[in-house]
Amino acid sequence: MSVTRRTVLASAASLALAAAFTSPARADGTVNVYTYRQPSLINPLFEAFTARTGIQVRAIFADSGLVERVAQEGRNSPADILLTADVGRLVEAADRGLAQPVSSTAILDKVPANLRDGGNLWFGLTMRARVIYASVDRAPITGISYEELADPKWKGKICLRPGNHPYNLGLIAAMIAHKGEAATRDWLKGIKANLAVRPSGNDRSQAKSVFAGECDLALANTYYMGKMLTNEAEPEQQDWAKAVKIVFPASSDFGTHVNISGMMLTANAPNKDNALKLMEFLASDEAQALYANGNFEYPVNPAVPASDLVKSWGSFTPDSLNVSEIARLEPAAAKLVDEVEFND
Ligand code: FE
Numbered sequence: 001m002s003v004t005r006r007t008v009l010a011s012a013a014s015l016a017l018a019a020a021f022t023s024p025a026r027a028d029g030t031v032n033v034y035t036y037r038q039p040s041l042i043n044p045l046f047e048a049f050t051a052r053t054g055i056q057v058r059a060i061f062a063d064s065g066l067v068e069r070v071a072q073e074g075r076n077s078p079a080d081i082l083l084t085a086d087v088g089r090l091v092e093a094a095d096r097g098l099a100q101p102v103s104s105t106a107i108l109d110k111v112p113a114n115l116r117d118g119g120n121l122w123f124g125l126t127m128r129a130r131v132i133y134a135s136v137d138r139a140p141i142t143g144i145s146y147e148e149l150a151d152p153k154w155k156g157k158i159c160l161r162p163g164n165h166p167y168n169l170g171l172i173a174a175m176i177a178h179k180g181e182a183a184t185r186d187w188l189k190g191i192k193a194n195l196a197v198r199p200s201g202n203d204r205s206q207a208k209s210v211f212a213g214e215c216d217l218a219l220a221n222t223y224y225m226g227k228m229l230t231n232e233a234e235p236e237q238q239d240w241a242k243a244v245k246i247v248f249p250a251s252s253d254f255g256t257h258v259n260i261s262g263m264m265l266t267a268n269a270p271n272k273d274n275a276l277k278l279m280e281f282l283a284s285d286e287a288q289a290l291y292a293n294g295n296f297e298y299p300v301n302p303a304v305p306a307s308d309l310v311k312s313w314g315s316f317t318p319d320s321l322n323v324s325e326i327a328r329l330e331p332a333a334a335k336l337v338d339e340v341e342f343n344d
Helices: 003-020 039-053 066-076 087-095 166-179 181-194 203-211 222-229 236-242 272-283 285-295 308-312 323-339
Strands: 030-035 056-061 081-084 123-135 217-221 244-247 258-266
Touching: 030 066, 030 272, 039 056, 039 272, 039 285, 066 081, 066 087, 081 087, 081 272, 087 166, 087 258, 087 323, 123 166, 123 203, 123 222, 123 272, 123 285, 166 181, 166 217, 166 258, 166 323, 181 323, 203 217, 203 222, 203 236, 203 244, 217 222, 222 236, 222 244, 222 285, 222 308, 236 244, 258 272, 258 323, 272 285
Parallel strands: 030 056, 030 081
Antiparallel strands: 081 258, 123 217, 123 244, 123 258
């Protein structure tokens, strides 16, 4: 989805909500969700929830600023649930006192301990691995480590989105956790020296760059491969996807970096009971299967399998680090990105 269209959707949703909410919002068979996740992905889950419970879901969609918005709205915030596309935003919200703990066993039993907050303030819902998209023609590799991306043999061959995007910050934070800051700084300098072009665009556009012959190795999240391969509206994305093969990086120190999308109950949730029902639904086998098959993510719920397409990419050993550690180190990662002038 283009940035322009997403912005329009976000504005339209905001207007609809402004009209719908009185302040403070009242519990009346609805639940209000602020979500960084895209409408095309999350609406089918909301529809399934409404069909099951009769509870209406009102959502505000945005690419940024939702944590800030909940903070500014304070006790009058209509937000019951925050849905994010990375762990950093969850920890940020929890650190600012915007979450309240949830002890529902229907959630705790479904989400592994390393993918949720130790104090039950937030929960992972899906996992995504940050992997290599390798050119089928020019880089027919079968294995690689993240460390090797800094090897001079890849000079002029690598492309990725800006280093300070949360997806890259998560990976850099994991590297800091396992190897320390000094080694991670050197690693970033090595990758920068290997870049084919200045970091820009999003994960899908890196596949497009490989397709166009601009670079041979790209860094991207797993699910975008599925989104591109099945994109009927923009079939050129299928060509980008077919130009690359997913290689799961691993190293002697840690497995493949995974991040989560996740949820939290807001501290002042006006529709708390309904919000808990939605959170329990999102962790359920039914909703986890919708995530797996609709967005090509890995369910956090171990009882639910990945989609057949996702399984066809192969298996990997996820980094066992608690994802909260990744979030904790993201500011340090952002500092290193600035220090080595990664995006310049
Ligand atoms: Fe994404």
